[in-house]
Amino acid sequence: MKSQARKNCTEDYNISSIRKDLALFINLSGQFSLQNLTIFRSEINREISEQKIESVTIDFSGVCYLDSAAALALVQIEKETARKNIQCRFVNLNNKSKGIFSVIHEDVLINLPPQSEKSQDGFLYNLVERRRLPSVSEKSQDGFVFRLIERRGLPAPSRKSYKDFIWQLGQSSMQIANDFANFVTFVGELLIAFLYIIRHPKTLRGKDILFYIHRAGVDGLPIVAIIGLLTGLIIAFMSFLQLKMVGANIYVPSLVSFAMIKELGPLMTAILVAGRSGSAYAAEIGTMMVNEEVDALHTMGFEPIRFLAVPKVLATVIVVPILTVYADLFGIVGGMIIGITSLDLTIKTYVTQSMKTIQVFDIVTSIIKAAVFAGLISAIGCQRGFQVRSGAQDVGKFTTSAVVVAIFMIVVADSIFAIMFYYIK
Amino acid sequence: MNTEEKTPIIVVKDLAARFGNNIVFENVNFQVYEGEILVIVGASGCGKSTLLKIMIGLQKPYSGQILYQGIDIVSAEEKELNQYRQNIGVLFQSSALFGSMTIKENLELPLQEYTNLDQATIDAIIRMKLGMVNLAGYENHHPAELSGGMKKRAGIARAMALDPRVLFFDELSAGLDPVTAAELDDLIINTEEALGTTMVIVTHELESIYKIAHRVLMLDKEARGIIAEGTPLELKERATDPRVKNFFLRQKPETSEEQRFYVT
Numbered sequence: 200m201k202s203q204a205r206k207n208c209t210e211d212y213n214i215s216s217i218r219k220d221l222a223l224f225i226n227l228s229g230q231f232s233l234q235n236l237t238i239f240r241s242e243i244n245r246e247i248s249e250q251k252i253e254s255v256t257i258d259f260s261g262v263c264y265l266d267s268a269a270a271l272a273l274v275q276i277e278k279e280t281a282r283k284n285i286q287c288r289f290v291n292l293n294n295k296s297k298g299i300f301s302v303i304h305e306d307v308l309i310n311l312p313p314q315s316e317k318s319q320d321g322f323l324y325n326l327v328e329r330r331r332l333p334s335v336s337e338k339s340q341d342g343f344v345f346r347l348i349e350r351r352g353l354p355a356p357s358r359k360s361y362k363d364f365i366w367q368l369g370q371s372s373m374q375i376a377n378d379f380a381n382f383v384t385f386v387g388e389l390l391i392a393f394l395y396i397i398r399h400p401k402t403l404r405g406k407d408i409l410f411y412i413h414r415a416g417v418d419g420l421p422i423v424a425i426i427g428l429l430t431g432l433i434i435a436f437m438s439f440l441q442l443k444m445v446g447a448n449i450y451v452p453s454l455v456s457f458a459m460i461k462e463l464g465p466l467m468t469a470i471l472v473a474g475r476s477g478s479a480y481a482a483e484i485g486t487m488m489v490n491e492e493v494d495a496l497h498t499m500g501f502e503p504i505r506f507l508a509v510p511k512v513l514a515t516v517i518v519v520p521i522l523t524v525y526a527d528l529f530g531i532v533g534g535m536i537i538g539i540t541s542l543d544l545t546i547k548t549y550v551t552q553s554m555k556t557i558q559v560f561d562i563v564t565s566i567i568k569a570a571v572f573a574g575l576i577s578a579i580g581c582q583r584g585f586q587v588r589s590g591a592q593d594v595g596k597f598t599t600s601a602v603v604v605a606i607f608m609i610v611v612a613d614s615i616f617a618i619m620f621y622y623i624k
Numbered sequence: 625m626n627t628e629e630k631t632p633i634i635v636v637k638d639l640a641a642r643f644g645n646n647i648v649f650e651n652v653n654f655q656v657y658e659g660e661i662l663v664i665v666g667a668s669g670c671g672k673s674t675l676l677k678i679m680i681g682l683q684k685p686y687s688g689q690i691l692y693q694g695i696d697i698v699s700a701e702e703k704e705l706n707q708y709r710q711n712i713g714v715l716f717q718s719s720a721l722f723g724s725m726t727i728k729e730n731l732e733l734p735l736q737e738y739t740n741l742d743q744a745t746i747d748a749i750i751r752m753k754l755g756m757v758n759l760a761g762y763e764n765h766h767p768a769e770l771s772g773g774m775k776k777r778a779g780i781a782r783a784m785a786l787d788p789r790v791l792f793f794d795e796l797s798a799g800l801d802p803v804t805a806a807e808l809d810d811l812i813i814n815t816e817e818a819l820g821t822t823m824v825i826v827t828h829e830l831e832s833i834y835k836i837a838h839r840v841l842m843l844d845k846e847a848r849g850i851i852a853e854g855t856p857l858e859l860k861e862r863a864t865d866p867r868v869k870n871f872f873l874r875q876k877p878e879t880s881e882e883q884r885f886y887v888t
Contacts, residue, residue, distance in 0.1 A: 486723075487722075487723075490718050490720055490723070491716040491717065491718050491720040492720045492721075492722055492723070494677075494682055494716060494720065495714065495716055495720035495721075495722075497681070497682055497709075498680050498681065498682060498709055498712065498714040499709065499714075499733070499734050499737075500706045500709035500710055500734075500737070500738070501733075501737065
């Protein structure tokens with residue numbers, strides 16, 4: 200019915216005014232709604248402010264559609280004019296318009312926003328102020344309104360900036376401390392789950408492990424190969440440009456294989472897996488949290504960490520070292536392409552030169568590093584997933600966090616390994 | 625149903641729940657009798673879902689006991705708690721079927737975990753349970769391929785997989801059309817009649833309550849606890865408490881002056 204009424208209504212609004220002595224008559228016709236609120240409000244305000252008058256009569260006889268936001272704007276205009284000692288009257292309202300005006304409570308109009316402020320925002324802000332809803336510093340269930348204000352970028356109730364800074368600093372510190380404590384707790388729970396599985400090997404969900412090996416490993420092969428190949432190619436090319444100046448081209452294969460196996464292979468693979476699988480784990484578990492599936496597991500007597508996290512962590516720890524070796528090989532092949540095309544080396548020479556630098560220790564440490572990175576990526580992904588409490592927004596937030604924290608932890612762990620292996624060797 | 629003849633299967637003693645410093649409810653005492661359909665009602669925010677979560681062992685209460693066959697599940701060891709979990713079935717508001725599994729795999733999971741049955745027997749049980757909820761032939765569908773009502777029915781089938789002694793339902797017919805909701809009500813009644821399973825249902829659908837409830841407990845946010853207990857008709861016709869009356873007669877509380885919808 201409403202849409203039909205709007206259809207018959209002229210598309211645009213029209214405001215015309217006639218002045219008789221000190222009285223202004225404004226005729227409104229057409230549609231007045233949220234869409235044209237800003238324009239018609241400023242137009243009416245201009246009509247009123249440009250003339251020296253004592254009374255304004257706004258005629259609604261031509262109005263065919265009026266929504267609550269437009270009605271509120273008109274009531275605001277009425278109050279504004281009253282403040283300037285101009286009498287304002289609304290005439291010829293139909294029943295529908297009267298109904299809309301009847302729901303606007305006088306209280307809404309206390310603390311009118313400055314006219315320059317956008318109407319919707321001003322309205323909500325006003326509403327919040329008037330209803331004495333919690334200010335930013337106040338927490339609790341009422342936080343929703345605050346979040347609403349925050350999300351819409353509305354002016355938040357004022358607060359002294361230094362307090363704001365200290366508050367935020369405290370909040371962030373608490374957040375980091377909580378995150379760390381949660382992660383340590385989660386790792387502990389994961390270890391307990393592993394111990395349980397060692398004692399009860401039948402409880403291990405082999406099918407799930409194979410599924411995640413396929414998803415994290417087999418499905419990741421093409422991208423790992425391409426990234427490995429290109430990385431090897433780039434290192435070979437860049438080092439060739441430098442080394443040819445001193446006639447040390449023969450060291451390009453050593454440099455490529457050394458860099459790939461010791462650092463870039465494990466690192467690039469881990470970052471790729473964090474982006475592909477870490478995020479997927481967080482999103483998958485997060486969605487299960489939202490859909491009460493994790494609760495269902497609990498009530499069915501399944502330990503969610505054992506059921507959901509262990510297969511993912513195990514699969515990732517198995518598959519990432521293999522992917523790393525694969526990336527290393529493709530990196531060497533990438534370097535070989537440059538070696539053969541630009542350095543005039545034969546395949547045999549290139550392989551021999553590459554093998555010269557590489558020791559078994561390097562390959563073993565590369566694999567150990569990859570396994571630790573895999574553990575970090577999958578544990579962080581799962582833990583972030585379990586932190587989701589409600590809604591799609593939380594899933595997005597924790598998925599992003601899973602990737603960012605995983606990459607950060609990979610780099611931190613890599614630094615520790617660099618120092619550790621140096622001294623072990 | 626005459627509850628005096630029945631033996632209690634779950635006894636809730638002096639239960640209290642809090643969120644931080646907010647008291648959700650306290651001094652909650654009631655019993656769930658064997659074979660009855662107990663419906664927990666109350667306005668939003670009164671703590672009925674919290675009560676259900678505590679009863680199914682998902683949340684720890686602030687204080688109090690929940691005794692299942694004499695064992696306090698609040699302080700129970702993980703092993704005892706797991707024993708309890710095998711004796712209960714839960715249907716969550718969102719059905720909580722595992723999206724990555726087919727309906728058959730969803731039902732198979734508890735059966736494989738807790739029984740030593742051979743696959744043929746498990747398959748037969750699954751077919752029987754799905755038949756009981758009118759979902760025969762949907763074994764290989766994924767939850768995403770089912771409608772809201774079908775998901776609920778599949779959820780009930782999974783909850784009943786291990787033939788539990790008590791079934792818990794959270795917001796049984798929330799978000800369902802009246803016809804599907806009525807079908808679910810019939811399913812509940814038929815299951816109770818056929819299997820004699822005890823059921824604890826959280827809902828605020830009045831029609832369902834009148835149709836299925838043997839006994840109703842009403843929680844109230846202000847009172848922070850139970851304000852009424854009885855059969856639905858008793859509560860509707862004899863309750864003197866205006867909060868209970870308003871709920872069962874589906875009317876809003878009387879206020880001195882008309883309130884605007886946005887005025888606090």
